[in-house]
Amino acid sequence: MKDGLKIVVCAKVVPKPEEVKVDPETMTIVRTEVENELNPACKHALEMGLQLKDKHGGEVILLSMGPPLFEGFLKMGIAMGADDAVLLSDRAFAGADTYATSYALAEAVVKIGDVDLILCGEETSDSSTGQVPPGVAEWLDVPQITYVSQLEIGEDGRLRGKRSITGGHEVIAVHMPALVSVEIGVNSPRFPDFRRKRWAEREFELKVWDIGELGVEPEMVGLPGSHTSVDRLIEAKSPERLREFVEGTPEEKAKKVYEIIKPYLQS
Amino acid sequence: MVLAVTEAPSPEDYRGVWVYLEHDGEELLNVSLEIMGKARELSDTLRTELTGVLLGSGIGHLARISMEFGANKVLVVDSPILDHYSTYAHTKAMAELVRARKPEILLIGATHDGRDLAGRLAVRLKTGLTADVMRLEIDESGLLVAGVPGFGGGILAMVKCEASRPQMSTVRPGVFAPLEPDRSRMGTVETVEVDVSEQDVKREILERVVEERVDITRAEHLVVGGLGTGGDLTLIRNLAQLMGGEVGVTRPLADEGYVSRDHQIGTTGYSVRPKVLIVAGASGAMTFTSGIDDSEVIVAINTDREAPIFDHADYCVVDDLFKVLPPLIKEVRGSRE
Ligand SMILES: Cc1cc2nc3c(=O)[nH]c(=O)nc-3n(C[C@H](O)[C@H](O)[C@H](O)COP(=O)(O)OP(=O)(O)OC[C@H]3O[C@@H](n4cnc5c(N)ncnc54)[C@H](O)[C@@H]3O)c2cc1C
Numbered sequence: 001m002k003d004g005l006k007i008v009v010c011a012k013v014v015p016k017p018e019e020v021k022v023d024p025e026t027m028t029i030v031r032t033e034v035e036n037e038l039n040p041a042c043k044h045a046l047e048m049g050l051q052l053k054d055k056h057g058g059e060v061i062l063l064s065m066g067p068p069l070f071e072g073f074l075k076m077g078i079a080m081g082a083d084d085a086v087l088l089s090d091r092a093f094a095g096a097d098t099y100a101t102s103y104a105l106a107e108a109v110v111k112i113g114d115v116d117l118i119l120c121g122e123e124t125s126d127s128s129t130g131q132v133p134p135g136v137a138e139w140l141d142v143p144q145i146t147y148v149s150q151l152e153i154g155e156d157g158r159l160r161g162k163r164s165i166t167g168g169h170e171v172i173a174v175h176m177p178a179l180v181s182v183e184i185g186v187n188s189p190r191f192p193d194f195r196r197k198r199w200a201e202r203e204f205e206l207k208v209w210d211i212g213e214l215g216v217e218p219e220m221v222g223l224p225g226s227h228t229s230v231d232r233l234i235e236a237k238s239p240e241r242l243r244e245f246v247e248g249t250p251e252e253k254a255k256k257v258y259e260i261i262k263p264y265l266q267s
Numbered sequence: 268m269v270l271a272v273t274e275a276p277s278p279e280d281y282r283g284v285w286v287y288l289e290h291d292g293e294e295l296l297n298v299s300l301e302i303m304g305k306a307r308e309l310s311d312t313l314r315t316e317l318t319g320v321l322l323g324s325g326i327g328h329l330a331r332i333s334m335e336f337g338a339n340k341v342l343v344v345d346s347p348i349l350d351h352y353s354t355y356a357h358t359k360a361m362a363e364l365v366r367a368r369k370p371e372i373l374l375i376g377a378t379h380d381g382r383d384l385a386g387r388l389a390v391r392l393k394t395g396l397t398a399d400v401m402r403l404e405i406d407e408s409g410l411l412v413a414g415v416p417g418f419g420g421g422i423l424a425m426v427k428c429e430a431s432r433p434q435m436s437t438v439r440p441g442v443f444a445p446l447e448p449d450r451s452r453m454g455t456v457e458t459v460e461v462d463v464s465e466q467d468v469k470r471e472i473l474e475r476v477v478e479e480r481v482d483i484t485r486a487e488h489l490v491v492g493g494l495g496t497g498g499d500l501t502l503i504r505n506l507a508q509l510m511g512g513e514v515g516v517t518r519p520l521a522d523e524g525y526v527s528r529d530h531q532i533g534t535t536g537y538s539v540r541p542k543v544l545i546v547a548g549a550s551g552a553m554t555f556t557s558g559i560d561d562s563e564v565i566v567a568i569n570t571d572r573e574a575p576i577f578d579h580a581d582y583c584v585v586d587d588l589f590k591v592l593p594p595l596i597k598e599v600r601g602s603r604e
């Protein structure tokens with residue numbers, strides 16, 4: 001292995017789920033005044049990358065595809081400890097589904113070059129597909145370990161990841177370069193360092209690559225490069241509930257609840 | 268462009284609905300049976316065959332069961348290489364089958380392994396994939412329209428894949444119902460060879476632990492604990508057991524390892540549909556409540572009268588769960604004696 005690890009962390013900025021509303025007239029998503037955040041799972045991926053760097057040395061590079069508004073959030077990642085950030089930003093990237101997204105991200109990984117490990121979040125909170133990570137791994141033809149809670153490099157130089165599977169977990173080993181998707185909630189992402197934050201905001205310049213710089217064909221990215229299209233949006237309304245408040249002492253409430261559920265228990 | 272791209276055949280060459288049948292070596296996962304139920308309906312609408320695809324080692328016996336649950340045909344790839352799921356070998360085998368047989372629709376359970384496979388396979392096949400879908404329909408032109416939840420479950424995007432094939436979806440567990448198994452359903456079983464070898468596995472399993480296989484999606488009664496329990500699920504367990512039901516949790520409790528991920532409800536867990544669901548100490552995040560919406564009756568217990576969970580409950584108990592659950596357990600126990 002060379003000196004330290006070169007780690008790319010794929011990160012996306014997403015609207016906070018509670019803030020997203022659908023315009024009932026047009027059935028489109030209202031994005032104005034929505035508060036954004038770094039996607040939670042991506043933050044855990046970044047923390048995992050920083051921990052590996054703390055242990056083995058090397059560098060952590062943030063990679064994101066999205067509009068210029070992502071910049072501020074990537075700088076927060078820099079303040080947390082990432083060394084560099086690349087933002088793929090171009091109108092031509094807009095409207096990408098997971099196929100076109102994973103292609104663009106994979107091309108960027110190739111361009112960054114010499115990468116040992118790509119870390120992703122298990123899924124984004126806006127599209128929650130979890131498809132981008134395996135997609136990127138396939139484009140790059142590298143092994144993947146998805147839904148990982150613990151990650152280390154074994155003495156044999158292979159990557160070992162503990163991943164959750166139906167009913168339990170498995171620990172698998174693969175050769176690097178490899179891609180790992182990180183589960184939500186597996187670590188506590190560190191706070192941005194105050195001094196780094198000032199530096200990131202004032203002096204640090206992230207790399208912004210348009211499609212020319214990335215060197216890809218327009219028909220391979222964005223809407224033209226996508227295989228799926230949204231036909232229409234439906235607001236997934238929760239069914240109306242009775243919302244009846246049960247009052248009294250805890251014992252009285254328990255009794256009332258029991259009377260309510262009793263008929264269902266006997267059937 | 269650095270990465271290679273090749274041309275695919277045209278959509279008209281593809282016919283039939285396929286379901287990837289995930290199993291644990293002994294039994295088919297429920298999600299596979301659920302998808303078969305829905306896929307049977309889609310196949311009937313399209314007037315085409317429903318094929319189940321079984322990959323594994325020593326899994327021939329599962330073919331018969333697949334037909335009882337609706338398949339006209341089962342493709343079996345039986346190889347020791349495919350004993351446990353591996354990304355490379357399973358992707359390679361599936362890609363070879365799809366290229367040779369050309370199904371128009373391919374459905375896979377949105378389990379961790381299912382999603383690991385589908386995301387990779389879709390890129391290899393250069394086709395569209397919709398994730399974690401909660402609705403499946405066929406439109407007038409015979410295209411699959413998949414309902415993909417977004418933004419924490421608040422919105423369903425109806426998504427199509429018009430030009431490429433197969434139209435792939437991963438399907439959320441617990442959303443569709445399996446058919447009643449019917450022993451008189453007939454079909455054909457075909458054993459197929461694919462070109463996979465030891466070199467295609469490309470990973471080594473160092474440890475594998477499968478502790479329990481609970482299925483909260485089928486439970487008639489569920490008692491669900493959130494962070495308000497502080498991780499102490501004793502009362503939740505007791506009540507669930509007395510009610511003859513199962514234990515469910517919000518995501519943070521599964522993250523912390525108090526119970527396995529199989530108990531987790533919500534967009535990144537399971538959707539449930541019990542007759543009675545009692546939820547204690549959960550705030551009611553949308554990612555959680557979208558998983559309980561199909562319950563018949565919901566009772567919520569929370570110390571905070573303003574907690575959003577009460578908007579999703581039929582009966583709202585504003586109180587400390589540690590004070591209300593013990594007498595409730597007493598009541599239920601009393602009735603059992
Ligand atoms: C991409 C993504 C996917 C997610 N997927 C899921 C998912 O599938 N499922 C899921 O559940 N979450 C999911 N989450 C997490 C979700 O956003 C919430 O963080 C989580 O559901 C909160 O869990 P909780 O209600 O148990 O905890 P909290 O929100 O902390 O709520 C605890 C509640 O307990 C009450 N309480 C405290 N003490 C008591 C007491 N003694 N008696 C009674 N009540 C008490 C409090 O008033 C509070 O309302 C996801 C998050 C992300 C970002």
Ligand SMILES: Nc1ncnc2c1ncn2[C@@H]1O[C@H](COP(=O)(O)O)[C@@H](O)[C@H]1O
Pocket residue numbers: 009010011012039041042045063064065066098101105119120121122123124127128129130131132133
């Ligand atoms: N536009 C994007 N830019 C960078 N990374 C992304 C993007 N979209 C998805 N990812 C990565 O893929 C993971 C899973 O996203 P998804 O497949 O959309 O649920 C995220 O946690 C990110 O690591």
